[in-house]
Amino acid sequence: MSSAIIINGNEIGQEIRKSVADRVMKLKDQGVTPGLAVILVGDNPASQTYVRNKQKSCEAIGIFSELIKLPQEVSEEELLNQIRSLNNSENIHGILVQLPLPSHINEDKVIATISPEKDVDGFSPISVGKMMLGQETYLPCTPFGVMKLLEHAGIDIAGKHAVIVGRSHIVGKPMGQLLLQKDATVTYTHSKTPELPSITKQADIIVAAVGRPNFITKEHVKSGAVVIDVGINRDENNKLIGDVHFAEVEQVASHITPVPGGVGPMTITMLLFNTVQSAEKSLSQDK
Numbered sequence: 001m002s003s004a005i006i007i008n009g010n011e012i013g014q015e016i017r018k019s020v021a022d023r024v025m026k027l028k029d030q031g032v033t034p035g036l037a038v039i040l041v042g043d044n045p046a047s048q049t050y051v052r053n054k055q056k057s058c059e060a061i062g063i064f065s066e067l068i069k070l071p072q073e074v075s076e077e078e079l080l081n082q083i084r085s086l087n088n089s090e091n092i093h094g095i096l097v098q099l100p101l102p103s104h105i106n107e108d109k110v111i112a113t114i115s116p117e118k119d120v121d122g123f124s125p126i127s128v129g130k131m132m133l134g135q136e137t138y139l140p141c142t143p144f145g146v147m148k149l150l151e152h153a154g155i156d157i158a159g160k161h162a163v164i165v166g167r168s169h170i171v172g173k174p175m176g177q178l179l180l181q182k183d184a185t186v187t188y189t190h191s192k193t194p195e196l197p198s199i200t201k202q203a204d205i206i207v208a209a210v211g212r213p214n215f216i217t218k219e220h221v222k223s224g225a226v227v228i229d230v231g232i233n234r235d236e237n238n239k240l241i242g243d244v245h246f247a248e249v250e251q252v253a254s255h256i257t258p259v260p261g262g263v264g265p266m267t268i269t270m271l272l273f274n275t276v277q278s279a280e281k282s283l284s285q286d287k
């Protein structure tokens with residue numbers, strides 16, 4: 001049995017982070033320290049872990065990171081005011097509101113309040129619209145990270161059939177758009193798609209973003225396909241597992257991303273990338 005080439009997100013992420021760190025140094029020489037504000041509402045343990053990772057990654061390359069912790073019961077208006085104040089803060093170049101938010105808060109309203117100039121998550125309606133039109137904007141970090149993984153692994157995209165499994169606003173939908181911009185033929189599938197394996201079997205590239213552990217098995221995958229696993233699920237032992245049944249699928253795929261160590265580290269890498277981009281822009285606008 002042949003086994004797939006493993007696309008190493010830790011390694012590729014590290015390489016990109018090095019070049020982002022160089023840009024941070026250049027900015028500091030010019031008197032600007034890139035700053036990222038992360039707003040965390042409530043005390044969801046998973047969210048706390050992610051946020052801690054983001055902060056550590058910022059510090060490692062010299063980005064200033066400010067954590068704003070708000071209680072679970074915080075009012076929507078208070079949260080919006082916090083964002084408005086960060087929109088006006090000179091030393092903050094990126095704002096990230098950790099999702100999900102408590103159910104009494106309107107997520108759409110919160111995201112739309114983040115200034116598009118500081119929307120380093122790429123979630124605001126302005127950013128999404130610009131991305132759809134192929135205009136310059138902050139790209140959402142996870143799909144952006146997947147594009148970088150494909151590029152670094154030397155995967156050709158033009159003319160390939162990419163099948164996206166999952167249609168979330170933050171992964172599935174933008175993922176298809178970015179692949180389309182690189183001339184892939186894109187098929188979107190989701191929980192209401194009948195006969196899913198018959199469609200994913202036609203894919204040259206599969207992006208799994210369904211949020212169901214081990215959902216994509218060898219029955220879904222054509223021999224030689226590239227399989228990207230965006231899933232981050234926890235098993236009964238609290239171990240991180242993807243949406244792809246790795247042991248099975250690596251026997252048929254040509255390339256595969258592991259979980260952990262695949263897409264996850266790239267998401268944070270592109271967040272750092274976008275934050276530095278924003279700081280560079282602020283500098284050129286001052287002149």
Ligand SMILES: Nc1nc(=O)c2c([nH]1)NC[C@@H]1CN(c3ccc(C(=O)N[C@@H](CCC(=O)O)C(=O)O)cc3)C=[N+]21
Nearest residue numbers: 050096097098099100121232260261262264265267268
């Ligand atoms: N506004 C907002 N923006 C986000 O980007 C955002 C969010 N909300 N809410 C939650 C999700 C989740 N997310 C992850 C980022 C990195 C890893 C990551 O680095 N994972 C490591 C493993 C980490 C571990 O071991 O726990 C890996 O896959 O190798 C995972 C998950 C960003 N998210």
